[in-house]
Amino acid sequence: MNIKTFILLVFLCTTAFSCKNKGEDTAVRTEDLKAKQLFQGIWVDSDEENVVFKVKGDTIYYPDSLSQPIKFAIYGDTLELKSANDSKYAILKQSAHIFEFKNSNGDIVKLIKGEDPSFELQFANKKPTSVNQNKTIKSDTILFCNNERYHSYIQVNPTTYKVFKTSYNDDGLEIESVYFDNTIHLGIFKQETK
Structure with a gap:
């Protein structure tokens, strides 16, 4: 085998492998926009009827003032929270008024959409605060x-x-x-x- 044939063979192999890897890297997941739309609103624990969170747009807001809002996305049957440590939760059931998922402990969390207008008051004029004594x-x-x-x-x-x-x-x-x-x-x- 002469040098030209060897260089051509190396070039073709490199091109073939780079095309294969390029195709794998460009696979883009598409977000389930219908599931995201169903997820909008205030969600309440189905057993105790405590407000768990509010979903607006692509953000989840918690009723306490220390928890920061967190971005989310839904891909297929998975709820993904985007934070310092991205976390994923398997969605077991989702409809306009029911949302069930498996939490990080493996427990099933059952939420219902909160229809009581007073639930909105838990989020009114609340900005997340940072804990600091602000004094020397x-x-x-x-x-x-x-x-x-x-x-x-x-x-x-x-x-x-x-x-x-x-x-x-x-x-x-x-x-x-x-x-x-x-x-x-x-x-x-x-x-x-x-």
Whole structure:
């Protein structure tokens, strides 16, 4: 086999493999828009009739002020929540007024669409809040140990560094809360020594 034939063979093999991989990478999932439309509204736990969440557009809103809204998509029989840790939930049953899915623990969660207008009040004028004390905390203490004097100084300063914490609510859905980080300064002095 001469060099030209070898180069042509390598080129053809490379082209064939790249075309095969390219076709696999470009496979695009299509979102189930009908299922997404059925999912719109306020959903209530079927047993206790507690509001679980509200769906508007492509976002899920939770009734508590610490949980951040989360983007979602429905592909086939799967509800996908888009967050720091994307999570997927198998949809078992969906209609205009019933939504059943399997949560991360494997439990079946049964929701019904909330028709009571008062449910909307749980979401009125609520913006997600971030947990932060918004003030500097200082502690200055002097203590004696073995006839030696110690001075401790602690200062906690709030920052604007956001920390996202992922947890699960009572229904086994992933939620994200936002906290602000703090910087802490701790100093301990022994008489004139640091």
